[in-house]
Amino acid sequence: MIRAVTLEGAKDGLIFYLKPNTTKLAESEVWMDAATQVFFSYSIGLGTWCALSSFNKFHHNFWRDCIVFIAVNSGTSIYAGIVIFSVIGFMSVTQGVPIDEVARSGPGLAFVAYPEGIAQMPIAPLWSIMFFFMVLLLGIDSQFVGVEGLVTAIVDLFPNYLRRGHRKELFILGVCIWSFFIGLTMVSYGGMYVFQLFDYYSASGSALLWIAFFEAIAIGWVYGPNRFLDHFEEMLGFRVRGYWLRICWMLFTPLFAVGIFLFSLIEYNHLEYTSFHETYRYPTGGYVFGWMLAVTSMCMVPLIAGIQFYQAEGTFTERLKYLTTSRLPPREKNEEIFGLENRAEKGEPPISIINSGNVTPPPSYPEAVDGTNGGATNVV
Secondary structure, three states: OHHHHOOOOHHHHHHHHHOOOHHHHHOHHHHHHHHHHHHHHOOOOOOHHHHHHOOOEOOOOHHHHHHHHHHHHHHHHHHHHHHHHHHHHHHHHHHOOOHHHHOOOOHHHHHHHHHHHHHOOOOHHHHHHHHHHHHHHHHHHHHHHHHHHHHHHHHHHOHHHHOOOOHHHHHHHHHHHHHHHHHHOOOOOOHHHHHHHHHHHHOOOHHHHHHHHHHHHHHHHHHOHHHHHHHHHHHHOOOOOOHHHHHHHHHHHHHHHHHHHHHHHHOOOOOEEEEOOEEEEOOHHHHHHHHHHHHHHHOHHHHHHHHHHHHOOOOHHHHHHHHOOOOOOOOOOOOOOEOHHHHHHOOOOOOOOOOOOOOOOOOOOOHHHHOOOOOOOOOO
16 A cells, blocks of 8 residues: 555556546446445345354354444545545556546456556566456455355255255265356456456346345344344343444335335446457347346345245235244343354254244144244255
8 A cells, every 4th residue: 555655656546436426326336336345345135144153153243343343444445445546547547548437347447457457567577467466366255255254154954954964065075066167257358348247247237136135024024123133132242223234124225125126227327348549339138138237136035925925825924924933933142042053063953943932833834833944044
């Protein structure tokens, strides 16, 4: 950073980075990009927080961890922005072009524009090695979390099958091999265009907003924010007032997600990729394929909810009450209970969360007969 901010033109780059441009607020793409950055940076709606927290002890202070994570994450983003836009200001001066033409958005900034700037700096090979080594570490770290989020969710669904012998390790190997072959399509000559489709439609944007909306509705309006905060107290040992959390769960987050989602549809912009001052606009087939990627994730929420509601028995009200009532078993506050992963390592059976004595399941559910959940560890 010290080297970057001392470059010629760094001041102009920092002004471009830190000075707000309020006219951009009228563009839906800016709001979608901002939401995507926040959601992806903090792993919101991706399930990775739940997966990683399952390795903690039950009374682990997750509240402290969240505050530290937010502070470090936001600080790192600001720090990286200072370094990057200092170099972009330097490039603007050396090339004699405006900063907004140098600062390309998307993957072109990291893999095209920024390397060009590094190549023009003194001792360019050293800075290049350090930069791409950092990118490599960031990519590997993101893969660790992403793969663990998927693997833990599926393993917790089928613990009696995947927690035996080396089945979990083989399953992880299969996921990595499958991901590797998909990734090969993104390192070919047209790989950047494939990557842009996956990045814009399947891993961010509308899909994340859709998932976050239903998560907020489930917590704020179905399960109940007070009950959710009771679990906080049960695990932390102290009461989190959380008035602002209640407002976010019940009001701000749903409205924020729906508002940006609708805004992006009304002011829909065609997906483009700009590289070396050339702009490529995706054909109709690209949009169709991209929305297919998005819908495969988005349709899971209403689809699974519909299947669960159809399989339940009773009247409409009885089915709705059963499917929206917590089946978490009560625990003593002084009892040391470990997460799902730790329980498995100790040889203890998975926690049954279905039959806690508070809800009577319909006769069609197996737990209504033998009092178990068939090995599943779903949470509501």
